[in-house]
Amino acid sequence: MADVRPPSRREALAAGLSAAAGLTLGSAARAQSVPPGERLGIGLIGAGNIAGAHFWPSLSYPDVRVVGVCDVHEGRMQAMVDVANRHYGSTVCRGHRDFRELLARPDVDAVFVCTPDHWHAIQVIAAARAGKHIYAEKPLSLTFAEGRAMVEAVRRHGVCFQHGTQQRSAPEFRRAAELVRNGRAGKIHTVRVAVSGGRESGWGRPKPPPPHIDWDLWLGPAPQAPYSDERFDTQHWYFIQDYSAGGFISGWGVHHVDSAQWGLGKDLTGPMEIEGRAVFPTDGMCDTPITWHVQYTYPGVRVIFTSDNEQRFGVRFEGDRGQVFVNRGEFVTLPASIGRERIGPDETLLYRSDNHHRNWIECIRSGRDPVAPVEVAHRSQTICILSDIAIRLGRKVRWDAARERIVGDPAASQMLARSMRSPWRL
């Protein structure tokens, strides 16, 4: 049976959850204090590594019931189902191999989408069509076309969508963005963004998939590929282009790129030009950049987005009056006095969320947008996708952010979408 363990404090914090929410499991009695009609029925699509960061806190929320778990790995799915049922002292939680069964259940009000990246678009769109609220793990999409289709589906069906860029619910990131937005560092001319780089790998050993894994369903819309334990492992598929958009350019990059967007006030737009270079693995199944150096520009501002071998991990806003640096758990200003300045009610106050899950759940009830809505997610992920395209073509890509079109480069434009393996479609 697969191991299902509670998150460490570090994992809980990384997921943007308060320590109390993440680590203190409420009792069944407490859950019963909320009338059943007011409890949200939650389903998890995907029961792998990151799912734990959503599953364990969800068990602790008195106004939520985890009623379904879905995964192509039978053992992983069943382990989570068993934990949930033991926690509730009932059989309320049921397991599914196919996400479509989960979405067809009327007792599922909302879902966490925590599958590999190549599945996000199909599952988010299907959930929206089924009228389910969605918390989708980052990165939002594999391609620009997927992201745009997700935006349209979510808006068309009026469901509440939260993107797993939980730095938007972290006080230090909000504080950094507010200081920058209110000109405390002066006019920003440069933003430096750095995240973990990628990796190399071997080819793995192809073999028949084990009976407890539905390999065809794991591949879903991705090109046919032979099963191997390595390919199925997170530490490999993260860095295979068929299942990702540039590996950690998107997988980690979208967190800090999104924070840069927030600070610059560019949530619903994008850069004018993107160019970059990268070092790719020369062999092996991992084929996304190991290190990279990308620069994208807005009028008067350049963003230098690299792997962390070049710059310090985090986001640094550089203005003509000072600097603001932010990373998880770290917030530094230069001069230090900037960091002590207050933002008044007549200035730009940013959306305040201190817990990414709770913000989503509150917004499901209020009908309002959460702190990381789908359009914002799409715009941030588009930058990561364009970075990958520019790197792969080895040339500058010009972007019309208003019309969301690449300008004057048919090859780059062709890379804005990928065909899906049959029978899957957007």
Next chain:
Amino acid sequence: MRSIRSSVWALVLLTCIAGQQTLAQSDPYDALRSFDNQNRVASEAIRAQIVAAGRDAAALARVEARLAAVLADPATTLAGKQEACRLLWPIGTERSVPALARLLAADETADMARYALERNTTPAAARALRVAAAGATGRRLVGIINTIGERRDAAAVPLLRGLVRSRFPEVHDAAVAALGKIGTPAAVAVLRSRPIANPEVAQAMLQAAERLAAAGDRRGALAVLRQLVGPPHAVTTRGAALHRLAGLEGPAAVGAALAAARSGDAYLAPVAARIAGSLAGPAATRACVQVLPALPEAVRTVMLLALADRREPAALPYALQAIRSESEALRLAGIRTAAAIGGARAVPALAEVAGGTRQPDRGVAREALAGMGGRPVEDAIIAAGRTGTPEVRAAMMAVLAERPSPAATGALVQASGGEPASVAAEATRSLGRVGGSAQLPGLFRLLVGGSSEQVREAAQSAFIAAAQRLGERDSAVGQATAAMAAAPADTKTALISVMAELGGDAALRELEAATRSGDEDVKHAAVVALADTWADARPMGTLLGIAREDPSRSLRVQALRGYLRLLAQADRSAAEEKVGKVREALAAAVRPEEKRQALGILRECRTESSIELAASLMDDPALLEEAASTVLYLAAPQRVENRELVAVRGPRATAALDRVIEKATDNNQRELARRLR
């Protein structure tokens, strides 16, 4: 043996490198033909050619032609064809279409052929897909239809008209979806011929309506949407149709939206309420506020916030009413709406909630008041801070700290010197958060002469916070030092505490002098301040002296605990030096509690002297188990926060383990010691 094995590995490695070099130097297109998912050198070489070609059409054409030849070669492996299709994805033109068209005809290659063709904008690609669809079946046909849909190929409508009549549901659904994406009037006509109650058809109609609207055919789009907005369609379809209808019709859609908002459906009603509340204009607003009170609370919550989000002033009375609702969600919506649209008029009601006891209302109201802009709002908050109940006034003092301004500071200063104590204390605390240098003397006066203990305590915290925040630690310590001589006993205790928090040379001198005071209260306060609060290692000598020699047992214990606390956090001290200091502390220790504290420090010192000292404590029965545990911890390798800690080895470590084997009463400890020995 080892050298033979090494030689074999070296040979294998050289062979591999030579193989790769050969592959890289040979023609990569030939190598791609035999690609077997085990070596990507060839495809990387071709990718480099594509990058080098840039926008040079002739160079790209050469690459494309050679990739097409790879595809056409019957000897090319399946993986080689897949890789060639990936490479064609960005550069494909009509040149590669014939080779790809052949791949469309086979189940195992059709998906990857579409990978290369789907974004190929040439008419040849579109024709190839239509031709392939005519001869395809099953999953291959579904894939080709999907690609036709993604390409929005209007010329495929006649083909799709036939396919929507397929008896295979997957083919039917794919064709219907493709027609929705194409979304021309002709495509809509085909969709209209299908049973609209079918959810796939309804979904496709929705998409088609959006395409029609985007193409400027508003009337056509509205006709489709009106067909979908009511029963018997699924609520998800109705919600989506309503959303688009509102986008096209604006306020005119309010009737349909309100009808859906009253449907009682758990999904549709809030979606529709949000849409209705978002429709601007007096008529739509009137219609909304008319039905608002009769809506279920959950739906009312959503509509109220939608009105708030578009700053609709007509919603204010309902917001103020909602603040008193039984439903928590509705109350919070009321607070947020009132804050968004009410301005100064909403302040008294929000102030009342902020001063109340009900959570989360109280916190949400305070946050809302802190974020409301404008001078009239500020004036209203200050007025509530002067005239409300003590609870409301105290709450307003906290709110003013969140919205600093000269007027807010003035109000806080005034209230900090007034009555009742609860309001003055809250105002004082707020000054600690937002006061400037000009407020430090006033805070100090409150610290030493505030009207109540509550205010004096608040002033103590506020003075420390403000001095630290403003970087005026030394001048603050100076004020405290100057006041010591004339201060009464309880004030001296407070001043000592302040100095310990602020730190610095002057504070340390004053505190060390106070440990020698003839006044027992002052002396006690100074020892406690150094032992519990002081932040660096400088007073360790003083504390050890007290721990050894002071006549008071309680002060000796207090000082020793402080000494060990500061030693534990002295990260820069060498391990050997730390062990020496632990030894000194143990000489002064009489109680097991302090000895345990010392053992905790020894655990962090991976030296033989540390393990030896820990072992010596096993003679004390009260410490036997913990001392043995420390020996075993040090004698074994550990991994702490991704750092590998090596085991302590050597004769003294062995002797310590022998002592565990000899003395420990826990079998597990003895067994572990034997294994580590």
